[in-house]
Amino acid sequence: MRMDKDTFREILDSILRNRSRSLLTGFGVFWGVFMLMLLIGGGQGLKQLLQNNFEGFAQNTCIVFAGNTSKPFKGFKKGRRWSLTYDDVDRLRNIVPELETITPSVSLWGRSVTRDEYTYGKAVVKGIRADYRNIEAPKLMYGRFLNDADDLQERKVCVIGKGVYASLFPEGGDPCGKPLRIDGSYYTVVGVDWKEGGGIQINGNASDQVIIPIRQACRAYNLGNVIHMLCFTAKEGVTMSDITPRVREVISRAHYIDPTDEQAMFLLNTQLMFGLVDNLFRGVNFLVWLIGLGTLLAGAIGVSNIMMVSVRERTTEIGIRRAIGATPRMILGQIISESIVLTLAAGLLGIVVSVGILAMVELAMTQDGILKAAFQVPFGAAVAAALLLTVLGVLAGLAPSLRAMGIKPVDAMRDE
Amino acid sequence: MLISLKDINKTYNNGQPLHVLKGIDLSIDKGEFVSIMGASGSGKSTLLNILGILDNYDSGEYHLDGVLIKDLSEKQAAEYRNRMIGFIFQSFNLIGFKTAAENVELPLYYQGVPRKKRQALAMEYLEKMGLGPWATHFPNEMSGGQKQRVAIARALITRPSIILADEPTGALDSKTSVEVMQLLKQLNKEEGITIIVVTHEGGVANETDKIIHIRDGVIGQIEENRQHTAWSGPQVK
Numbered sequence: 001m002r003m004d005k006d007t008f009r010e011i012l013d014s015i016l017r018n019r020s021r022s023l024l025t026g027f028g029v030f031w032g033v034f035m036l037m038l039l040i041g042g043g044q045g046l047k048q049l050l051q052n053n054f055e056g057f058a059q060n061t062c063i064v065f066a067g068n069t070s071k072p073f074k075g076f077k078k079g080r081r082w083s084l085t086y087d088d089v090d091r092l093r094n095i096v097p098e099l100e101t102i103t104p105s106v107s108l109w110g111r112s113v114t115r116d117e118y119t120y121g122k123a124v125v126k127g128i129r130a131d132y133r134n135i136e137a138p139k140l141m142y143g144r145f146l147n148d149a150d151d152l153q154e155r156k157v158c159v160i161g162k163g164v165y166a167s168l169f170p171e172g173g174d175p176c177g178k179p180l181r182i183d184g185s186y187y188t189v190v191g192v193d194w195k196e197g198g199g200i201q202i203n204g205n206a207s208d209q210v211i212i213p214i215r216q217a218c219r220a221y222n223l224g225n226v227i228h229m230l231c232f233t234a235k236e237g238v239t240m241s242d243i244t245p246r247v248r249e250v251i252s253r254a255h256y257i258d259p260t261d262e263q264a265m266f267l268l269n270t271q272l273m274f275g276l277v278d279n280l281f282r283g284v285n286f287l288v289w290l291i292g293l294g295t296l297l298a299g300a301i302g303v304s305n306i307m308m309v310s311v312r313e314r315t316t317e318i319g320i321r322r323a324i325g326a327t328p329r330m331i332l333g334q335i336i337s338e339s340i341v342l343t344l345a346a347g348l349l350g351i352v353v354s355v356g357i358l359a360m361v362e363l364a365m366t367q368d369g370i371l372k373a374a375f376q377v378p379f380g381a382a383v384a385a386a387l388l389l390t391v392l393g394v395l396a397g398l399a400p401s402l403r404a405m406g407i408k409p410v411d412a413m414r415d416e
Numbered sequence: 417m418l419i420s421l422k423d424i425n426k427t428y429n430n431g432q433p434l435h436v437l438k439g440i441d442l443s444i445d446k447g448e449f450v451s452i453m454g455a456s457g458s459g460k461s462t463l464l465n466i467l468g469i470l471d472n473y474d475s476g477e478y479h480l481d482g483v484l485i486k487d488l489s490e491k492q493a494a495e496y497r498n499r500m501i502g503f504i505f506q507s508f509n510l511i512g513f514k515t516a517a518e519n520v521e522l523p524l525y526y527q528g529v530p531r532k533k534r535q536a537l538a539m540e541y542l543e544k545m546g547l548g549p550w551a552t553h554f555p556n557e558m559s560g561g562q563k564q565r566v567a568i569a570r571a572l573i574t575r576p577s578i579i580l581a582d583e584p585t586g587a588l589d590s591k592t593s594v595e596v597m598q599l600l601k602q603l604n605k606e607e608g609i610t611i612i613v614v615t616h617e618g619g620v621a622n623e624t625d626k627i628i629h630i631r632d633g634v635i636g637q638i639e640e641n642r643q644h645t646a647w648s649g650p651q652v653k
Contacts, residue, residue, distance in 0.1 A: 006531055017513035320509045323470065324570065325498020325526040327491045409470045409497070 011337045018310075025306040026346030029392070032299030033350030033385060036292030037377050041358040043288045045365070045375030047281045052373060060240050061135050063268040064230040064251065073258040082255050082264070083226040092230075095250050098238045101134040104227040106217050113160075113210055114181045115168040123164055123210045125182060127217025135231045136195075136206075141165075143176040143191030150190075151213040158182070159191040163207035182210060185220055240271040300343065300392040307339055307400035314404070315411050323409035332401045339397025340390060347389035351382050417479070418577060418610055419444040419467065424476035426462055436462045437473070438633040444578075444612065449604040451613040451624040459633040461582070464614045468501055468580045469493045481577045498526055502571025506583035508563040510555040510570075516542060517551040520569045527574065541569040545599070561592035568599065578610045579603075585620055597623045622647035 015022045069080045084104070092102050106127040113120045130148045138145045138159070150157050158180060160168070169175045175189045187210075195206040218224065232247070234240045244267050252259040311318070318331055354377065361375045419442070426437040436459045444450055454460040465471035466478060469485055478485045480500060488496065503509075510519045521538040529537075542551050545565040555563055564584060571579050581600065585593035601623060603609050613624055621627045622644050629636040639646050 006525070009531075010525065013514070013518075316509065317511050320511060321522070321526075322494065323468075323497065323503050323509075324523045325494050325574075327494040327526075329491065330526065410465055 007333075007337070011334060011341055014334070014338055015342060021306070021310055022342060025303050025310070026342050026349075028299035028302030028306075028346075029296070029343045029389065030299070030346040030350040030353075032292075032296035033347040033389065034354045035295045036289075036385065037351055037354035037382070038357065039288040039292045040381055041354065041375045041377045042361075043281070043284050044377075045358075045361065045373045047284070048373035050277060050281075059270060059274045060234050060238075061270045062232055062234075062240055062244060062247070063266075063270070064232075064247065065228060065266050067263050067266055069257055069261055069264040071258040071261045071264070073261070074256050076256055082257065084228070084230055084251070084255075085225045086227055087225070088227070088230060088251055088254065091250055091254055092232065092247060096243055096246055098235050098243050099247075100233045100235045101131050102230065102232040103129050103132045103135060104214060104230055105129075105132060106214060106221070106223055106226070106228045108217070108221055111183055111210070113164060113168065115178065118168045118170070120164050120167045120208075122208060123182070124205075124208050125210050125212060125217065125221075127212055127214035129214050132231070134233060138191075138193045139195040141192045141194035142174045143189070145191055145193075146211060146213055151215050154216045154219060155213060156185060156187045156216060157190045157212065158187040159193050159211040160189060161205070161207040161209040162192070162194050163205070164210055165192045180210070182212075183220070187212060240269050244269055296388070296392070300396045303339060303343055303393075304396040304399055307335065307397060308403065311335065311400045311404045311407075315407055318404050318407045319409050319411045322407065328405040331407070332405045335401035335404045336394060336397040339400070340393035343389050343393035343396060344386070348386065351377075351385060355382070417443050418446045418448075418481055420477075420479045421466075422477040424463075424466060424473050424478060426459075426466065426471075426473045436633055437466070440476070440630075440633075440635055442628065442635060444610065446577075446610055447604070447608045449601065449611050449613075449625045450628060451615055451621040451626070452628045452630060453615060453618070453621045454630040455616060458630050460614050460616075460630050463630065464580060464582055464612075467578075467612065468503060469497050494526075498523055499574060500577045502574065502576040502579045504564070504567050504571050504579060504581040504584045506586035508555070508560075508567045508587070510563055510566055512555055515552050515554055516547060516558070516566045519555070519566055520573055523570060523574045537573055538569070541573050542566070544572075545569045559592070560588045561595055564588065564592070564596050565599065568596075568603075572603070572609070578612060581611065581613045583615055584613060585615070585617070593620070618647040 064084065066082050066084050069076065069078050069082065072078045086104060089102050089104050092099055108125040108127075110121070111123045111125045113123045128146065129151050130146050133145055140159075141162075143159070145159055146157065149155070160175070160180070165175060168180065169178075175192060178189050179186045180189055181187075193206065193209070193211070212220075214227075218226075234243060248265060248267060249259050251257075251265060252261070257264045321331060322328075358375045358377060365373055365375065421440050421442040424437055424440040425435070428434040428436055440463060452460050452463060462471065466473050467480075469480075469488065472487070480496070483496070483500075485496065497503075510516075511522070514522070517535065517538045520541055521534040524534040524537060539548065539551060542548055545568060547562060547565055547569070550558060550562060550566075555566070558566070568579075579600075584600070585596055588596060597620060600611055600613070604611050604625075611624075613620065615621055622641065625640070625642055627639040627641050627646055629638070
């Protein structure tokens with residue numbers, strides 16, 4: 001069968017001049033595609049919303065901090081307090097080569113930060129090294145993050161969180177270079193970290209933080225060699241769970257702790273957590289596709305069904321066409337083409353409408369011109385859906401057109 | 417000889433075998449205006465279906481315009497129907513969602529004639545039928561007589577060898593019946609088109625030049641009717 005402009009016009013005429021029939025037929029597919037696209041976009045958006053909580057947080061991180069021992073070991077009683085020390089960094093570096101970044105940090109809670117007449121009372125002062133950015137990436141609004149020189153020279157500089165900035169600089173503008181007083185010492189602001197306090201909070205909400213170099217923090221707060229927390233990431237391709245037992249062993253041995261004492265040392269492996277979320281969304285995705293494809297398939301079967309009825313209804317028309325010279329092949333081609341055009345048109349409409357709705361959702365999710373989560377269907381998925389529709393159109397048209405092909409021209413006359 | 421049937425037999429096997437046509441011999445010349453008459457069940461519809469290549473026959477030979485019509489594939493049958501035969505049905509059989517002009521041009525669409533040419537030809541034939549102003553109307557906006565004239569235009573547009581009319585006036589009132597029969601007559605006289613009318617109405621048959629009576633599957637009497645006097649009942653006039 002030729003597929004030229006003429007044939008296409010003939011098909012279009014059949015579809016457009018039998019509006020209610022076509023609308024009924026197309027609606028199933030429209031709804032199927034609409035739901036599929038909406039579910040895909042919605043699922044993806046929800047996933048991103050959830051992932052926003054972990055934003056900027058390295059996904060293969062492990063965090064270690066000290067607790068009280070719960071088992072006696074080497075003559076020490078249980079319930080002993082201990083602390084991580086700066087030496088643990090080098091110890092891990094030397095003994096566990098699979099680790100990428102190993103960075104210590106100290107944190108001091110409920111500190112008050114003052115600038116002129118403004119005071120922020122619940123700040124968390126956090127002493128870190130520059131490589132802490134590998135664990136929790138800053139989202140700088142102004143200035144810079146701390147660097148190695150800040151730490152080595154024990155500079156009195158700080159990077160402040162969004163909340164601290166809002167309270168101390170209500171007039172807005174770039175605060176860099178301005179002095180702040182933290183517990184009696186003056187620090188110069190070098191940057192503002194705009195990161196929101198998300199689901200993962202290490203030592204308090206990111207917006208309450210005042211970040212200073214760790215050496216300076218240890219000196220200012222008389223911490224000596226003690227550190228509060230050790231964060232490390234694994235090298236590319238290394239599974240964190242494989243090396244955490246060795247980390248535990250190395251640190252336990254150095255501090256005379258029973259290596260089996262889980263409560264003496266907290267090891268927080270974020271990879272496990274991210275894995276959990278990943279699995280959750282894999283499940284959600286599976287459901288989305290199952291339901292979406294199911295609806296789409298139901299729609300296609302609906303098309304097939306209504307086409308079937310319509311073929312019966314059109315027996316006379318098809319009989320006339322046959323009587324005046326249409327070959328069975330031409331009839332077959334016409335019915336299948338009608339099915340394809342209908343499913344494709346309805347499906348594309350479904351894609352367009354769902355994309356429109358998702359765009360509106362995105363509009364609603366946009367704050368300060370920053371999109372919180374992309375709800376939009378990826379272009380590839382839309383193209384794939386369109387291709388799938390064509391195939392479904394052929395399949396849906398197959399049975400009705402085979403029936404139509406069986407209609408004899410005499411049926412046209414008999415069917416009166 | 418435009419049409420020649422030799423010993424055509426046809427049996428329907430729907431449960432009980434039904435021997436409908438029992439050896440039909442018939443020849444019709446080019447330019448004849450013939451009617452086939454018979455009561456219902458006489459086999460006249462079956463004969464028409466065979467003449468129109470809408471149905472197969474079991475034995476015998478059917479030559480149409482020198483071509484043996486036998487055991488054709490669906491595709492070939494469709495092509496012969498399209499090029500050699502024009503159909504006029506009792507119930508008009510126009511496609512409801514197509515305009516008069518589109519209905520008329522449909523046979524040409526299946527011949528692959530370009531759209532422009534089709535449209536021009538369809539208009540020409542509609543005007544010939546006096547339906548020029550109705551070209552863009554849909555069948556349900558037209559009267560029975562108009563619909564039948566659209567159907568006649570559709571039958572004529574491919575310049576077929578024969579026109580087969582199956583009870584062409586069956587769904588029309590008597591006044592329109594006369595008009596349609598006059599039209600057919602005029603087409604036969606002026607353009608020399610061979611027309612075969614199947615009917616059970618004597619009045620209609622009387623308008624044709626030759627009446628072939630079929631009874632119980634065999635050809636009965638063949639009446640020459642040049643003077644149109646074969647029927648003494650109510651005339652279609």
